Amino acid sequence: MNAETMLASEFATLSDLIRANANERGAKPALIADQRVLDYAGLGAVMDRVAAGLQRDGLVKGDAVALLGTASIDYACAFLGALRAGCVPAPIAPSSTGDQIAAMVADCGAKILFLDRAGATRIDGIHIAANRIGLDGATADIAWQDFLAPAGVSPVPVSIAPSDPFNIIYSSGTTGTPKGIVQPHSMRWQHIGRSPTTFRDAVTMIATPLYSNTTLVSFLPTLARGGAAVLMPKFDARTYVEMAARHRATHSMLVPVQYQRIMALPDFDSFDLSSYQFKSCTSAPFSAELKADVLARWPGLLIEYYxxxxxxxxxxxxxxxxxxxxxxxxxxxxxxxxxxxxxxxxxxxxxxxxxxxxxxxxxxxxxxxxxxxxxxxxxxxxxxxxxxxxxxxxxxxxxxxxxxxxxKKDLIISGGFNIYPSDLEAVLAQHPQVKDCAVIGVPSDEWGETPVGYYVGDDDTRAILDWFNGQVGKTQRLAALEAIDELPRSAIGKVLKRELRDRYLAK
CATH class of the missing domain: 2.30.38.10 (Luciferase; Domain 3)
Structure with missing residues (x-):
């Protein structure tokens, strides 16, 4: 069955769609990163080698496979190859602490952990009951090339039902077991089906991490429809527009803070972005003023998803x-x-x-x-x-x-990432000098929002702040911490965070 027939059917898997694209347009670029290009024929072959390697090591349909690293071609192949084996990718944010990473790997029960050097640094000295596969020369139990099954080896075919789990995406969390969001194949099929048909010839800029659902809702449809995904391991506004102009990008999903940084480039209007057809945004509040600026100066459709x-x-x-x-x-x-x-x-x-x-x-x-x-x-x-x-x-x-x-729950969205104040408060409350505390989100030019803490206790603010930021992941660090005599509370004891926010902004 060809790709177009599959896309018109009631259900198809991403793995089968990529296989069809490999057969029909094998020489077309699928993944682009730095100076490396992997076409669809090559992507299909590596996916087979990953899937066969996982099956060789005893993994079966439904087993979780953890991934820890930044966006790269090998990372993408590991993710997609796991799907071909019928396994369930569980991507983990490298910005998490070592203990958080260990908790997420244990929660999903992964026997295999693919990681790059950045990921390996995060869990140095941390016990994790999973075999570590090094993607880019990272210190691991086995190197990527040694893990892959021999070229030409085909994995055992796996039958996938719409209700079977596709992946597990972990929400943010600093204490206990983070929440693993299980997304079925039917959900991803809906994302593929609602994507514009123009994704078939898309050149999609991937400037958010591959462990984020924000990224996957554009990355996966691009590959399903035979487009090319240009991977950025780390976002930088100037690098983004330079790459977009060079590759004649047509599609992109960005979070508001990225749009803000791109539009703030003093020479933004000098870059040729006329190839753009479709830009989208999600994950955080997108101001009307910023939307209007993008509409006025950046060609193509602008779509916001909520x-x-x-x-x-x-x-x-x-x-x-x-x-x-x-x-x-x-x-x-x-x-x-x-x-x-x-x-x-x-x-x-x-x-x-x-x-x-x-x-x-x-x-x-x-x-x-x-x-x-x-x-x-x-x-x-x-x-x-x-x-x-x-x-x-x-x-x-x-x-x-x-x-x-x-x-409603005072969720803080910083740089497109969800931060739950209650999680941060639970950590802050562990400090022996903190008697009471609250965390709020305040506006940030750089991140959209950023967390700020208030506490009741001994006046040793700098030491407490340094201690706290050493306990949590990078995206959860407090931008500021202030001592207060007493937290404002309602008659039933609820902390009045709006008063704290007003207090902070008044300064």
């Missing part, structure tokens, strides 16, 4: 078509049901504010091994249909566009 890594309902805003709606996140996609509920779980009336809940064919299977957390994140309508809670508060305008008002 949704969860867990799935559920997704809104889409085609900014070019609705320049008067840039303050919104758009309207629900076709087949996506988004509703607003009050504190008691009842739906609110049109125009009223409520918590966002959503439902669609693109939904997670649940949190890995955390049925209680899955249940707590779900709302059911009168017919018993399950909707995922977004944790945001918003309202629909008279045209059905969703306006976000606030994040």
């Amino acid at each position: 949704g969860l890594t867990e799935g559920g309902g997704t809104c889409i805003l085609i900014c070019n078509a609705f320049p008067d709606k840039l303050h919104t996140v758009g309207r629900p996609l076709e087949g996506h049901d988004i509703r607003l509920i009050d504190e008691d779980g009842a739906e609110v009336s049109q125009g009223e504010t409520g918590e966002v809940v959503g439902r669609s064919a693109a939904m997670m299977s649940g949190y890995h091994g955390r049925d209680d957390v899955t249940a707590a994140s779900t709302w059911h309508d009168a017919d018993g249909n399950a909707y995922l809670r977004h944790g945001d508060v918003g309202r629909f305008d008279e045209d059905g566009f969703l306006i976000l008002m606030d994040r």
Whole structure:
């Protein structure tokens, strides 16, 4: 079956689509990184070698395979090869602490951990019960080339059902076991199916990490439709536009802080980005002013997506078509049901504010091994249909566009990454000089938002801040810490974080 027939069918796997692309357009570039190019024939061959290597080492359908590193061709091949073996990739952020990484590997039960030198540094001296495969000369149990099965070896075919797990994406967390979001093949098939047909000839800039769902929702459709993915191991605004111009990029998914840095380049208008057809944004608040600037100076469509890594309902805003709606996140996609509920779980009336809940064919299977957390994140309508809670508060305008008002759980989104204040507070509270504490998100020109802490305790702020930032991952470090005599609280004891935020901004 050819790729076009598969894409028109009710269900197909990404692995089979890439195999079809390898047969039909084998010499076309699939992955580009630095000076290296891997075409579809080469990608299909390496995927076979990875899959056969995993099966040789005893892995079977449904087994998790962990990945720890920055974007590279070998990392991508390890991820995709695991899928061909019927395994479940579990990408982990290298910015996590060693203990966090160990907890995530243990949680998914991975027997194999692919890692690069940056990843290996993070877990130096940390016990992890998985065989380490070094991708770029990293110190490991076995080198990448030695792990691969011999060229020409084919893996045992694996039958995949839509409900089978595709991957596990871990949410941020600093204590206990992080939440593993299990996304089934059916969910990824929905992402591929809703991608524009122009992805077939796309040259997609991949400037966010491959362990992020933000990245995968553009990376995977690009390969499914036979486009080329240009990988950036680390984002830099000037490098991005230089590469985009050189490769004649057509597509990209970026987070708002990246758009901000790119548009702030003093010579941005001198770069030829006329090849762009489709730019998208997600993962963090995208200001109307920034959207307008991108529309005015960067060719091609600008699309904002609003949704969860867990799935559920997704809104889409085609900014070019609705320049008067840039303050919104758009309207629900076709087949996506988004509703607003009050504190008691009842739906609110049109125009009223409520918590966002959503439902669609693109939904997670649940949190890995955390049925209680899955249940707590779900709302059911009168017919018993399950909707995922977004944790945001918003309202629909008279045209059905969703306006976000606030994040119900004070979630901080910094540089496109979710940071949960409660996790940071749990760490800060462990310091013997801290009697009480709270963490808030404040605006940041560099990151969009950044976490700031307040604490009640001994006045040794610098030492406590240094200690705290040594306990957490890079993306979770506090930008500032301030002592306070008493945290403001409501009558029922809830910390009034808005007062803390106002206090900080007033300075």
